[in-house]
Amino acid sequence: MADRLSPTSYVVLGTIALRGPSTSYDLKRAVGRSIGYFWHFPHAQLYSEPQRLVDLGLLEAETEEGGRRRRTFRLTDPGREELRAWLAEPTPEHFQMRDIAELKLFFNEVGEPGDVERLAREQVAAHRERIAVYEDMQKRYASLDAVAKRMITLRLGLEMEHAALRFWSSLLEETDRA
Amino acid sequence: MADRLSPTSYVVLGTIALRGPSTSYDLKRAVGRSIGYFWHFPHAQLYSEPQRLVDLGLLEAETEEGGRRRRTFRLTDPGREELRAWLAEPTPEHFQMRDIAELKLFFNEVGEPGDVERLAREQVAAHRERIAVYEDMQKRYASLDAVAKRMITLRLGLEMEHAALRFWSSLLEETDRA
DNA sequence: CTCCATACAGTCCGAAACAGACGGTATGCG
DNA sequence: CGCATACCGTCTGTTTCGGACTGTATGGAG
Structure with a gap:
């Protein structure tokens, strides 16, 4: 499973873990005002990645009945476990300075x-x-x-x-x- | 023209400008031992990008007749001009720390x-x-x-x-x- | 109530990047 | 001569990227 997850996956899981159930628009705003200062995550990906994570069973989604019909994602137990496992494992990657x-x-x-x-x-x-x-x-x-x-x-x-x-x-x- | 050029393009043009006529293998080695410490450029791209720059008239290529038949790229005058123009223009991008x-x-x-x-x-x-x-x-x-x-x-x-x-x-x- | 601007909600698309695998062969050394 | 390694490259499927585009709910002003 972990080999199917990218930095973007963890950013989505992690942001939802920190702030609670979120729409993609929420994610876009939250990421853009925090880690997005250091590492840009394209807006379109913050729409497509949560759905992928739903398909993998790491998030679940519900859609509003009326109004804006926004789609809110929440963490599943396996999702939380994946995130916690990633946090606990060694980090072989050295940072990249793209300048x-x-x-x-x-x-x-x-x-x-x-x-x-x-x-x-x-x-x-x-x-x-x-x-x-x-x-x-x-x-x-x-x-x-x-x-x-x-x-x-x-x-x-x-x-x-x-x-x-x-x-x-x-x-x-x-x-x-x- | 400049809107067709990416950081990888400039790295190829610049590296050839600095070290002289080069094969893709030369580029791979030179980049890997210098700026590649900060910003990784995938090997396959250092093979495909020079050909693209040849097509754009910014590099020219010649292939050895015998032996390894290596393909050596050298800067054209327009190539050098593109590189110099890039060096001279303002740099709006802020660095990204991918960590x-x-x-x-x-x-x-x-x-x-x-x-x-x-x-x-x-x-x-x-x-x-x-x-x-x-x-x-x-x-x-x-x-x-x-x-x-x-x-x-x-x-x-x-x-x-x-x-x-x-x-x-x-x-x-x-x-x-x- | 109507209208308009903006925020929100999203999708699409072509190009570029990416990681890794793969195949071939020239070269140098034992 | 044989073998290991360096060199020369290509291919592939997936992901990322940047930006454009569409649609609509909402709130505020007139």
């Missing part, structure tokens, strides 16, 4: 000397802005007990953003000096 | 209390090991002028690894104390 800016930096010799400075300047600004967003989130949610313990991922996000900012800032200084 | 460990951390409430400690311990070890790999690479290549300037990306990689190590180490201490 276009880094690719550009790697190939910078091929371009113009000014390219790197522009890139670094823009990255410094982008990372500063993202840090501001995360810090604002920390402030806004710190007093909500229900979500405060989920801020731990935001801490990792901030740590990584500060690291990137450090790197691009020092690169910017180096290009300024050259 | 299974982070997903597990986010959903940790659903699992057992011991899960987080095990995860943190494992991540500390993994990041230490990756740092050792990168530091070894830095040492080994520092004296080779031909590649020394391409170590800049490795610096970013190290910065991010140290950030991750800091985070997981402090989390490990916190779980030890709890």
Whole structure:
């Protein structure tokens, strides 16, 4: 069974476990405002994956009789067990940093000397802005007990953003000096 | 034209620009030992993408008459121009951190209390090991002028690894104390 | 009550990515 | 000569992706 489950599967199972019975639209919003900052999950997949998980017996679904006829998914016992087994097992994968800016930096010799400075300047600004967003989130949610313990991922996000900012800032200084 | 080009396209164009005429096998090796540490590019794609770029006039290819009959790709002038244009344009994409460990951390409430400690311990070890790999690479290549300037990306990689190590180490201490 | 904008609910589609398996053969070494 | 390995590639089915598209419930303003 576990070999049929992808990161998207676990994100769907996990999000429903955390927040309770959810529609795909709920999932889209919840994921987009949390882990979606680090790893984007396409909207269409958050509609198709729950149905697949229903077919695998890990979720069950019910559809509203009237109104918007929304389709709400809830975790089954096997679904919860799959999620818990995944959480308990070793994690061989190393993280991937998919960063276009880094690719550009790697190939910078091929371009113009000014390219790197522009890139670094823009990255410094982008990372500063993202840090501001995360810090604002920390402030806004710190007093909500229900979500405060989920801020731990935001801490990792901030740590990584500060690291990137450090790197691009020092690169910017180096290009300024050259 | 640029809307037909993906990150993989630019990685192929850029790698050939940096190292000169290359076979797909060359690309596979060169990418795997550099940016492939951060962003994995599947082997089969490094065979199919150059042909697509030939069809678009950005690469040209020649096949050996005898021996291994290897197929070597070289950059055309339009290919070089595309690459340089990409390097010069703004970079709206923010990096994505695809990290299974982070997903597990986010959903940790659903699992057992011991899960987080095990995860943190494992991540500390993994990041230490990756740092050792990168530091070894830095040492080994520092004296080779031909590649020394391409170590800049490795610096970013190290910065991010140290950030991750800091985070997981402090989390490990916190779980030890709890 | 009507109208309109927006939020919500979803599907579709072509292209790209992916993982892994598979087959073939040149090359170098014992 | 034989064998192991490096090199050269293709194929395949599935999943992911990005974006476009359609439909409709809902709430608010006039």
